[in-house]
Amino acid sequence: MLNIKRFVCNPFQENCYVVNDNTKEAVIIDCGALYPEERRAVTEYIRENGLSVAHLLATHAHIDHNFGNNTIKDEFGLLPEVSSADAFLMEKLKEQAIILANIQLDYDMPAVGRFLNESNVIEFGNHKLTILPTPGHTPGSVFFYCREENVAFSGDTLFNMSIGRTDFEFGNYHDIIESLHRVDCELPDETVVYPGHGPQTTIQQEKQFNPYLQ
DSSP states (O other): OOEEEEEEETTTTEEEEEEEOTTOEEEEEOOOOOSHHHHHHHHHHHHHTTOEEEEEEOSSOOGGGTTTHHHHHHHHOOOEEEEGGGHHHHTTHHHHHHHHHOOOOSSOOOOOSEEEOTTOEEEETTEEEEEEEOTTSSTTOEEEEETTTTEEEEETSEETTEEOOOOSTTOOHHHHHHHHHHHHHHSOTTOEEEESBSOOEEHHHHHHHOGGGO
């Protein structure tokens, strides 16, 4: 069974997740922790629960999902893992902070530790996350899916009753709709979806009520 802890971070109210199983090995997904108190909340939770973090994962390469990568590198020695299709965006995170949030970062973002593709499997504890490419919000947006638990982390591709924006640079509406059709076909209805912003949902609920999945 997975234990999923959500931290709501930064001015964009982004969801950062720490996910572990009974082995105490964990992954961090989308560490958007910006302010000192947010960074402390994530790192103290990990230490207080005796977790060993194996991976720092990013569903995509927008700054609001990556503000805290330097803290995770400094505290736990991990580098971010992200789709190779978003490599160019990872190089522009500090620029994104200025353009999207009017924030001048006084620290450098760590280099990418591993570029992911669909064939990669993320292993931690007794669990695995597979990678489902879902381009549209960014070219390299992905779902991280745990088949054993029917849980998916959707980043900014799918929200509760909505979808991610495609009007940012390199966004593509046609691509995100195609990605949503793929998700609709490949993931079971009972899959619980943990999005990059807002509350959790299920594939079944989105298929029934989300106009973009009709």
